[in-house]
Amino acid sequence: MNETIVASRHTRIEGESPLDAVSFENVRYSWPGVSPFSLAIEKFSLGREEKLLLLGPSGSGKSTFLSLLAGIVTPREGRIDVTGTEMAKLSGARRDRFRVDHFGIIFQMFNLLPYASLIDNVLLPLRFSRTRRENALKEGPIEDVARDLLASLGLDETVIATVKAASLSVGQQQRVAAARALIGAPQILVADEPTSALDRNTEEVFLKLLFAQSEKAGTSVIMVSHDEGLAPHFDRVVRLDDIAVSSRGATT
Amino acid sequence: MMIFRLAFQSLLNRWVTACLTVLAIAVSVMLLLGVEKVRTGARQSFADTISGTDLIVGARSGSLNLLLYSVFRIGNATNNVTWKSYQDIAKMPEVSWIVPLSLGDSHHGFRVLGTNADYFTHYKFRHGQSMTFAAGGPFTDLFDAVIGSDVADALGYKVGDKIVVAHGVGSISFVEHGDKPFRVSGILAKTGTPIDRTVHVSLEAIEAIHIDWQNGAPVPGESISADAVRKMDLTPRAITAAMVGLNSKLATFKVQRRINDYPEEPLSAIMPGVALQELWGLIGTAETALSVVSAMVVATALLGMVTMILTTLNERRREMAILRSVGATPATVLGLLAAEGGLLTLAGVVAGTVGLYVGLALLRPYIDHTYGLSLAIDPPRADEWLKLGLIVAAGFVAGLLPAIRAYRLSLADGMMVRV
Numbered sequence A: 001m002n003e004t005i006v007a008s009r010h011t012r013i014e015g016e017s018p019l020d021a022v023s024f025e026n027v028r029y030s031w032p033g034v035s036p037f038s039l040a041i042e043k044f045s046l047g048r049e050e051k052l053l054l055l056g057p058s059g060s061g062k063s064t065f066l067s068l069l070a071g072i073v074t075p076r077e078g079r080i081d082v083t084g085t086e087m088a089k090l091s092g093a094r095r096d097r098f099r100v101d102h103f104g105i106i107f108q109m110f111n112l113l114p115y116a117s118l119i120d121n122v123l124l125p126l127r128f129s130r131t132r133r134e135n136a137l138k139e140g141p142i143e144d145v146a147r148d149l150l151a152s153l154g155l156d157e158t159v160i161a162t163v164k165a166a167s168l169s170v171g172q173q174q175r176v177a178a179a180r181a182l183i184g185a186p187q188i189l190v191a192d193e194p195t196s197a198l199d200r201n202t203e204e205v206f207l208k209l210l211f212a213q214s215e216k217a218g219t220s221v222i223m224v225s226h227d228e229g230l231a232p233h234f235d236r237v238v239r240l241d242d243i244a245v246s247s248r249g250a251t252t
Numbered sequence B: 001m002m003i004f005r006l007a008f009q010s011l012l013n014r015w016v017t018a019c020l021t022v023l024a025i026a027v028s029v030m031l032l033l034g035v036e037k038v039r040t041g042a043r044q045s046f047a048d049t050i051s052g053t054d055l056i057v058g059a060r061s062g063s064l065n066l067l068l069y070s071v072f073r074i075g076n077a078t079n080n081v082t083w084k085s086y087q088d089i090a091k092m093p094e095v096s097w098i099v100p101l102s103l104g105d106s107h108h109g110f111r112v113l114g115t116n117a118d119y120f121t122h123y124k125f126r127h128g129q130s131m132t133f134a135a136g137g138p139f140t141d142l143f144d145a146v147i148g149s150d151v152a153d154a155l156g157y158k159v160g161d162k163i164v165v166a167h168g169v170g171s172i173s174f175v176e177h178g179d180k181p182f183r184v185s186g187i188l189a190k191t192g193t194p195i196d197r198t199v200h201v202s203l204e205a206i207e208a209i210h211i212d213w214q215n216g217a218p219v220p221g222e223s224i225s226a227d228a229v230r231k232m233d234l235t236p237r238a239i240t241a242a243m244v245g246l247n248s249k250l251a252t253f254k255v256q257r258r259i260n261d262y263p264e265e266p267l268s269a270i271m272p273g274v275a276l277q278e279l280w281g282l283i284g285t286a287e288t289a290l291s292v293v294s295a296m297v298v299a300t301a302l303l304g305m306v307t308m309i310l311t312t313l314n315e316r317r318r319e320m321a322i323l324r325s326v327g328a329t330p331a332t333v334l335g336l337l338a339a340e341g342g343l344l345t346l347a348g349v350v351a352g353t354v355g356l357y358v359g360l361a362l363l364r365p366y367i368d369h370t371y372g373l374s375l376a377i378d379p380p381r382a383d384e385w386l387k388l389g390l391i392v393a394a395g396f397v398a399g400l401l402p403a404i405r406a407y408r409l410s411l412a413d414g415m416m417v418r419v
Helices: A062-069 A092-102 A118-128 A130-137 A142-152 A170-182 A200-217 A228-233 B002-013 B015-049 B063-071 B083-090 B118-122 B149-155 B203-210 B249-260 B272-313 B317-325 B330-371 B382-413
Strands: A020-031 A037-047 A051-055 A077-082 A103-106 A188-192 A220-225 A236-239 A244-248 B055-059 B095-107 B110-115 B133-136 B144-147 B182-188 B198-202 B241-246 B267-270
Touching: A020 A062, A020 A220, A037 A062, A037 A220, A051 A228, A062 A077, A062 A188, A062 A220, A092 A103, A092 A118, A092 A130, A092 B330, A103 A170, A118 A130, A118 A142, A118 A170, A130 A142, A142 A170, A142 A200, A170 A188, A170 A200, A200 A220, A200 A228, B002 B015, B002 B330, B015 B272, B015 B330, B015 B382, B055 B063, B055 B249, B063 B095, B063 B241, B063 B267, B063 B272, B083 B095, B083 B241, B095 B118, B095 B203, B110 B118, B110 B149, B110 B203, B144 B149, B149 B182, B198 B203, B241 B249, B249 B267, B267 B272, B272 B330, B272 B382, B317 B330, B317 B382, B330 B382
Parallel strands: A051 A220, A051 A236, A103 A188, A188 A220, B110 B198, B144 B182
Antiparallel strands: A020 A037, A020 A077, A037 A244, B055 B241, B055 B267, B095 B110, B095 B241, B133 B182, B144 B198
């Protein structure tokens, strides 16, 4: 459907921060608790409309990294800017608002409210984010926008009409999750191993359709995975070990 | 609004447990309202037992005691009223009518009441309803008896049957007035009052069956036959109590005072309504206990609901993480669960209330016939609406319990889905 992935690849200009969707600077985070864990990231950035693959084996601090990125946890030191805003400075509720305004999130699996319809699942972020609701409304009535998005992610009419999301296959569910993450054109799409439950072919089709839509919406993509085979689909590949120092069992 | 829709859909997804919870709340609400209905119904039935009687006169005793033995056939008289006193009261200018009551005998556990034919015209129940005969008519002969409908049903009597009255009021009596049997002359229609469980005979008959008795036992060798007794003077020497109707209600206190101050014999005159109030005061504690128990049942049902929501909470962490990831604040998650508790309780309250009225409509004729309890089908009173409102509010508050836990979990989990 879209073979222009390579063509759309843009060149990153290092150090030009206003272009960055996300930037980390001297970030230190530690989790005290029973199993102390700390993560330090000196520098990391995600460009606007960039598609970045973050590689790391499990247990390397990927979840913590994503939590920091989405402002679920705040760093002990340093700063994280998302489209020029330091999320740590926002109050809890405003951070929740900011998150839904700027991030679309796809989990590894179980992304959908099983009892709600597909359309309702896709429309969820619009109920919490006015910005994204207005963005979506520019394209037409929101139900139609959701339906079009689902269709362009490769779901046919009969599937879209499904009353309960629980009856979909995993591949179909991930497409619905992708539609939800992209509706209303958020700046950043965060995906945590979204294809780990899919076979190689389905995975490839999924990524192509996903990127076609993310480019259309002008959304940056950061995907976390342990699968190096995904690298060709992305603009840039970063190994978590290269940017972050993590340690377990001792507090810094 | 969206919060309510999501809460509703989430509940639909767990409809079996949700339905059971709603059912438990509904049953508890039915109980709570039902107890109230039966309570007011019972009060009404008591109040309905006697109507149109201004004063009840008996030997000096507590007013409640007098009311209970004369009208409800509960307990026994402490003393009798002499026939002379009875006649003196009857002669008072304010007295419109007076009906004598003579108790003390029984028939298979049913009380025997000696009275006169005026009883059937002056005794009123349920807002002035008069007794009617289902079969036969009032007594015409000395040894005629009119029985209540329960007596007829329980013992299978028809008009014309012979019955023997026993001395004393126990259900098993060893001393019977076997030499002077009665003939059933009439059977009264069901009234839902103690009349249904009474055997009525004439005052003269009471006198006749005791004429050869002394100190509560037949005098040996002095037996007088039923035929011989007809020729004797059967004017009663004493009665147990009397019901009095006055020409004007305004004179009630005056007449009451005059009877209470009657110089020749210590008498009590009571107003049935006032004595009933005393009765309510007495059984109020039991009623309160019933209300407390039904309130506890409601509390138990709400606890069950909290348990249900709490147990599903763990499997719903994913749902909450999803909601958090699309921008729901922890406060929204809190609201969602509180709304769930509120919705369940509301559904339970509505179902319980509807269930109660449907049940009432179906069972009312049966309850009325069997227990003489006339339950009113009227809309909930202001205090009942208040109770229902409080239950729904309590449901919301109870929903907060798991909601606060969900809030904590949601804060701790962030948007990371734990499977």
